[in-house]
Amino acid sequence: MPFEIERAIVVGASGGIGGALATALARNGTTVQALSRRGVATDPRLVAGTIDIEDEASIASAADSIRPEGPVDLVVVATGLLHAEGVAPEKSYRHLSAAAFERYFSVNATGPALVAKHFLPLLHRDRPTLFAALSARVGSIGDNRLGGWYGYRASKAALNMIVKSLAIELARSHPQAVCVALHPGTVATDLSQPFQKRVPADKLFSPGAAATSLLEVIAGLSASQSGCVFAWDGSEIEP
Numbered sequence: 139m140p141f142e143i144e145r146a147i148v149v150g151a152s153g154g155i156g157g158a159l160a161t162a163l164a165r166n167g168t169t170v171q172a173l174s175r176r177g178v179a180t181d182p183r184l185v186a187g188t189i190d191i192e193d194e195a196s197i198a199s200a201a202d203s204i205r206p207e208g209p210v211d212l213v214v215v216a217t218g219l220l221h222a223e224g225v226a227p228e229k230s231y232r233h234l235s236a237a238a239f240e241r242y243f244s245v246n247a248t249g250p251a252l253v254a255k256h257f258l259p260l261l262h263r264d265r266p267t268l269f270a271a272l273s274a275r276v277g278s279i280g281d282n283r284l285g286g287w288y289g290y291r292a293s294k295a296a297l298n299m300i301v302k303s304l305a306i307e308l309a310r311s312h313p314q315a316v317c318v319a320l321h322p323g324t325v326a327t328d329l330s331q332p333f334q335k336r337v338p339a340d341k342l343f344s345p346g347a348a349a350t351s352l353l354e355v356i357a358g359l360s361a362s363q364s365g366c367v368f369a370w371d372g373s374e375i376e377p
């Protein structure tokens with residue numbers, strides 16, 4: 139492990155992957171602030187707090203409540219939206235809707251950007267730290283072979299661009315920091331549930347397995363890799 143994770147923040151800790159990440163970190167002895175809309179901890183070792191990433195005042199207030207406890211080593215944004223009432227991945231351009239696009243961008247791009255705005259200042263300046271946002275392989279323009287999923291793909295591509303700019307800016311004030319986007323693989327959660335039928339069993343990870351892989355990837359990253367997108371197996375994904 140190139141850096142000690144004494145204190146971590148998981149945003150979206152009520153989610154399948156976010157919850158598993160928070161639990162895995164706590165099991166390793168990390169003090170974990172587990173933030174979610176409901177503010178309920180799924181594990182007694184977690185310190186629960188509330189956040190709504192579509193409400194900047196809520197993001198600022200979550201950061202304010204953590205700041206007095208001192209700097210943190212790791213911030214993971216594990217929120218995301220693929221389907222919801224009135225929002226579903228579009229199979230064709232004929233299904234595009236401005237309202238659905240707004241929802242995708244609000245949760246998958248603007249929200250994580252505003253989390254960065256309020257939480258990057260909580261990172262230690264004088265030692266290795268990491269800010270990671272969960273993205274998706276389908277956000278890669280170069281890897282897009284099937285088309286469709288316009289809003290989700292575009293919002294994740296935007297997230298990857300935001301992470302790149304954050305990495306460049308963060309390097310000036312926090313030279314040892316790493317800022318990356320991570321693809322967790324296909325993971326059995328509510329988000330992927332409607333799309334799991336055609337996924338072979340050995341390609342559908344449990345949230346716990348995904349968390350273990352992602353923490354291994356995080357542990358191997360260095361500042362020279364900041365700004366990039368990495369998959370669960372450590373491979374880099376093209377923009």
Ligand SMILES: NC(=O)c1ccc[n+]([C@@H]2O[C@H](COP(=O)([O-])OP(=O)(O)OC[C@H]3O[C@@H](n4cnc5c(N)ncnc54)[C@H](OP(=O)(O)O)[C@@H]3O)[C@@H](O)[C@H]2O)c1
Pocket residue numbers: 150151152153154155156174175176189190191192216217218219220245249272273274275321322323324325326327328329330
């Ligand atoms: N599962 C996969 O196969 C897969 C594949 C590629 C990428 N990913 C990415 O991995 C990340 C985690 O996905 P998951 O599979 O763990 O999904 P999930 O179980 O559906 O979790 C999504 C999380 O996002 C939170 N969230 C949504 N809108 C929010 C808001 N406005 N404010 C605060 N929290 C909000 C949800 O909170 P509530 O509990 O309050 O709804 C929930 O905690 C996402 O970015 C997703 O795109 C997942």
